Amino acid sequence: MTSAARRARAWLIRFGAAVGLLVAVVALLLAPATPASAHAVLVSTSPVGSAVVPQAPAEVVLTFSESVRKVSGKIRVIAPDGSRADRGEPRFSGAVVTVPVDSSGPRGTYLVTYRVISADSHPVSGAFTYSVGAPSTPPTDTGNDVRADPVVGVAVKVAKYLGYTGLLLLVGPALVLAALWPRRLSRRGPARLAWAGLGLLAFATLADLWLQVPYTAGGGILDVSGSGLGEVLGSTFGAAHLVRLGLLAAAAFLLRPLFAAPAGRTDLIILAVLGGAALFTWPLAGHAAASPAPAVSVVVDAVHLGGMAVWLGGLVMLAGFLLRRADERELDAILPIWSRWAALAVSALLLAGTVQALIEVATPKALVDTTYGRLVLAKIVLLAVVIAVAAYSRQLVRRRTAAGRPTPMRRAVLAELAVTAVVLGVSATLVQTTPARTAETQVAGTPSGYYSATLTSSLYSLQVELDPAERGPNTLHLYAYTRDNKPQRVAEWKVTAALPAAGIEPIDVPLLPLTDNHVTGEVSLPAAGQWEFRFTLRTTDIDRATVTATVPIR
Template identity: 35%
Template structure:
């Protein structure tokens, strides 16, 4: 029960990690735009063109151009330019009026991750704009969180299904007859089926940046199936149907075979068929994610398949060994030693494939610490190092493991009790005696299992190894949704256009010079992007208690030098404030037409003559 409770806690931790994880970074970076971001052009353009760092998949509404009143002015659907799939364009209506126009874009990068953003340009001169940009980037929000949880569940299910199957066919064939081991393998298969179906349903809304209400949209589902990531998910479902047949033979005909020759022949067929299925399922990740884009994809995809298989055999085998040590009468020393050798081989494969993948995805030593991908990779490497150290402890316990004096049970304790003849007579009395015999048999088996100190030490070390493995799976899931370090640095070097800027929060002290004139102002601008924003302002005394003042004003100003492509300043743009509560003001009508480093001025008046204005810089993306 302790092992079960620990695994439940670890699963909750993984879910919390994924729920708090940031949305996937932009894997296809926006490198250039025509018209240029924040530029002021003399004549109205006939089209808007975006250039990305890699090929992108477009939908009909991937490019929307909004006039100062927020009305769409694009003509037709977004499409790839003749120069290639890394360029998107859309035509504009003729005769656009003067003012600031907002371009809202979204796409799916070649490695299956959605990207989105917004920028502005002006015709003739900048102006105010009421254009509304999406509050959530594509791949974010509740859909993004659920998609991340589904990805983690798919990885975990794959590891359990493959690892347990290898453990039972290579290391401990006798365990294939135990119901607890059968349930473990089937639970991995079921997790993969459920997660794959969920990912397929979520895929359209995830890539489109839509909310949960669009998950059941058949049009989005059809569009998702027609893409490479959607096709990979469909292929995974078909392979899981074949995996169901594999498991039925493994726990049916193979588990009941007593003749060594028949068992050996059936094991060979299961090994070949299972290997084909496992490679095929692993390829559904390799063909649609990081390995399929960038440098050397022809080498990277097979290497990625090997990496995934090694992870599954090692981590899933650990799950099988933990279950065997805690939930069965015991596992013999030969099986533990065979798994130890298998796990060592998996570690060797992981080191070789991991070094290549790290070089390919990170690209430089500097990117290990300068990019989110590199830092996550360092965390994963640290966790794997801890796993290897704990595995070394497990190997030492394996060497000390004494041969069990009693044979390994071929049935579960309840089955042993049920096999004894039941007394005739009162059925209720017979059932009571059967439960008593089951309890006695279970206690006897547990005492025999726990009598060997080496076996107890092995159980603890393997459980610790499995606990670290859960953390490794969580970090791997987040890592697979993060922009590779090589791509991030290449995009930065090419002057990539920023996508979405997060909310801005600034605090500063003020002193009007009069009685009770000192305090602290805190301003929160959300989402700190061009177009529509919301502003919240809090005033407090030096002790942190909210205070009201007779008057407070907020204004935004953009200097000409703080933006690209234009001359002269914009503003000050006053912000109408609504008093909400003591020391609290808000505005839901903040319109910022251009990206850049805006100066936000807060004027506080505490009496008829005591007033001060404080200014801070806020970056608007």
């Protein structure tokens, strides 16, 4: 190739990288500026929930604990006769949502259902009632199914896992080819692995965007409309993912010559900048951007992710290529350098993970009282195992055992990869779990007697939640599912509560249907003790089954 052809090719490569980077910058500039928040909670309403007002209001106001954004068509007001009472689009202003309603509607009880999105991209839904003039039988909102298909939740976690996997499969080969790869060895195998990682990462990013529509708006994996996709792309979540795609496109032009031959210093610097910028798209689209200290959380989350990608990506290259192909002299030069890199990556990962856990978990109690905290503990235990194996690997390097007999080293590396594959699964679940700082706040505001159980019969499975499970007023939520865990339509519900030990006969619990498979109710329990609850559900004209539960009331 002539020098002119090489210059033209270099110019084309940099031009392609610049175009991809421009796409990323444009997506970033178009991203909406939203305040930091997480897992919003409805703190007040106007009219107040369950209140009786003399005249129909002209609007219903919902105030959340944090800023929220809309999901089209998911805030509805249902009149006593079952018709829609809301008029026009709700107005969103930070944490306040205003819903225009028909002020000339009939007297009776109105049902308000809502579904909004927190700043960390997780949906928040619920319902409440108010009455005009006098209470009546509450209506049901059969046209507003806000549930997401369970398959969608699983698919979201799978997409996160694939994204992490693609990242390490891309970073590992790129890093080793740039700095540690012996010149005599063919680059074809690592290059193929890196291209597979890039493709997997791009696919996972697109899948995230697609799945975010049914995850936030409700529905199945194929329930994606143009308007719903537009809302996702116009959000911070969407902008972060579009930026990631642009950065990947820009990097692809520079990776191609790197995979063919050693790259120049300028190209490596540009690649490092693009890679560092891409790492920030993960925390900007998740919990970190909505933490109490977003600037710190975003940085440490990006460092945490980068340390993981360098460490695990390098292990993949060691196990898959270097320990199999490099000779003794080459391994003597490579392994000590890699050992130092791994130590730095693990140190960064642990330091960033510690800071991240302190912010997200908030209190030691939350480590054991919340799902997020328990997942963090599981991740810590798994990482401890991996670090122990990694320490053994570094001992092999120091003894030069790996150079003479690479088999023990290869086995240790494979053991590290096996355990860290589980760590990636825990991480993919963590990013979809309510942060402990939020969940623990809810737990702190909820007495420790909160009761939750799943009861089964031959017809259905019933999820029971009683809050706060103490003497006095309690809120009951019931969710019915089929035996294969799909929402079960219930034609009639009946619930009673009794305390035989105190001579208290069964009390009927009035219920408010929210969806076909979900009802709520309020019950006042006058005494502490072992209360017997009976739940009778009729699913068809002839199919009926009763399940019971003994609930400790403090």
